[in-house]
Amino acid sequence: MTDIVESAEVSTLLDELTRLTGREDPYPRYRRLREISPIVRADDGALVVTRHADCVAVTRDPRLGHMPSHMLEFVQPGWADHPALHQLFTSILAINPPDHTRLRRLVSSSFTARRVQALQPRIAEMVQDLLVRMDGDVDFIDAFAFPLPVNVIGELLGVPEADRAQFQGLVRDWTQVLEVITPEVLATADPAAATIREYLAGLAAERRREPGDDLMSALVAAEEDGDKLTEDELLTMAALLFAAGFETTTNLLANSVVALLRNPDQLELLRRQPGLAASAVEELLRYDTPVQLLARVAWEDVEIAGVPVQGGERFVAYLGAGNRDPERFADPDRLDLARPDNAPLSFGGGIHYCLGAPLARLEAQIAIPALLAHFPKLTLAGEPGRRDSLAIRGYTQLPISVG
Template identity: 60%
Template sequence: MDQPVRSPEVDRWLLELTQPEGRADPYPRYEAVRNAAPVALAEDGAIVLTRYADCLAVLHDPRFGRADPDDAFGAVGLANWRAMPAVFTISTSMLSSNPPQHTRLRRLVSKAFTARRVELLRASVEDTVDGLLAQLEGGGDFVDRFAFPLPVAIIGELLGVPPADRAAFQPLVRDWTMVLDVFTPEVLARANDAAAEIREYLRALAQERRRAPRDDLLSALVQVVDEGDRLTEEELVTMAALLFAAGFETTTHLLGNGLVALLDHPDQADVLRREADVAASAVEELLRYDSSVQISGRLARQDTEVAGVAVPQGSNLVCYLGAGNRDPQRFADPHRLDLHRHEGAPLSFGGGIHYCLGAPLARLEAQVALPALLRRYPDLQVVSGAERRDSLTLRGYLKLPVRC
């Protein structure tokens, strides 16, 4: 069996992906890594995948799973991770669990977070988009005034967070999700404070809903029972917090990255403006072209292989979803934005048992928002002052000033 390839040039490109310049434009670096070594060995021992087929195979294969948090955090000096709300919430959530706990949590939440519940949000998405577009008249920061408030309002409504309380989640979720990348002690401290506040808020709200249920997801999660099994209070708070964290910035960045891609390709923006039935394929293409989630990690739970390359038990695998989305073996002319492309799903929502639970909701929001935005403001332009989030796992803009 072959061994994963380690080389100084791959080391350099992977290093660049951790730096602001590489993060700003990762695609040429992905391509260089893929051309040099599709199954590459990073300096820290992780195995790096940049082909679509390899990423998808790993995401679907039960021989790869999540790391045990005691091992993962113990190794980096955070043995007391359970006392850190930011790390505790992510690490004990469905996102970080393996079967059978993952299966159990996913089954319970899926009984409450149904396709019907998402479809019922369509009218709210349309109303919220209309209201936010009216407020964007003249221009301003697209992130602050549109791309962030939309998912905040919709997840807030889904869960049953009262409108007046929703805006406070914006800075809290942003601080908290900084721990998805490499973090400093200061970043971790801020993330812990933010996650603690979110947990407290959601715990109090869940207690209210337990006393007086309403027609919202939090009430449904409080009540959900599957063959006698139900969520404990800690699991319920963690699940609600996960939905908030997973559903906010990912969608904000889909809207921001999507808008920039469209404005960089005026012919494609015209397609979306003119063709009423192109919204679904357009959003799939925008997800592929510049995904707001670029990385999904797995751990080899046994000695195994990927594409004929040996992978020892305990290896960390880094699936570069954004690289797989631009793999020429999977997508014809992958660097071209083509809203009529029908070449199957990108990797942006992951795959296998952790496939994004909120994918239908994210699609709905983008399919309503982006065509409405371009139609209402045909002269919309990005003006100077755009600022990227300095991270690669979550890719998007913190500030995106526009004139319209």
């Protein structure tokens, strides 16, 4: 039987991961945590898993889910009175069946694979429009990694182009609550969440009056067996889709560019063989995933990592660690764009598997080969600025020279 390890070394390693210096390269710390034990206990009581198989179990076992509302009230009293927390904790990102099942079914009927694939020509156009504007030394985040996904999700939802840029700061302010919840964070996050919601309420009202061929119109009209989204559910869903639609993809693009520039043999391989794009994106997701961890709660007694665990225990699955598990991926710290069977954990699993995964993959598969083809002399032009975040891994600045 595996032992749950609590030790000074475990505390130190987990504490280092909460600091910007420790997060710059978290993978040696993940490796050491795996060596200590498949399951360790953090100082706050949460059980931490770092092996691939255990991350899969935590994300897919139906006996584990998100913290139910009565526990949320105990942990975060008055959460429903804060727009930032209400908009997060009532979304499909944080709710459980049967509510999750119902909402996901309604949204899936609108956010279809066909609708995503239909965006392919438009994404290609957006990519080329951005590439031709880049010259000399630029910040890749500002010039490409942010405007591409925000315009794609804006196009999908039906947000006018002139209105899209404002959402970067608003979403960043709102999603601070994914990291830490303090009065100072809420003072910034609440007004940002309220502004996003107010804008989307106006957009939804317009689509009721004049429906279009966009996702917001489809969500407004979504119905199954007489069931429809309430106004609150509609706005919460639209806010989540907009935020997740560019936040994860922005970081995927930036992480990928840094990984390729630091592994020039793989960059040249993809440049010579753009047909590797699908495999390359999977490997880039595995190698440095934008989503580093997920949290779950055991609703009943379970066994994870060979350990019997009582209901009510909290889990943190480090997806970034599972993606580098040598028991699952040979030579896991090596970037290999042609790696066979390289399916990453990056979009979660089970009933909570990311709805937007196909769209993020499609954007990266189009954008990354196009970037390499357009700029044969692409290089870093300075040290990237790491985003100060534990759950979401990415950059705030990424200076590059495109020649």
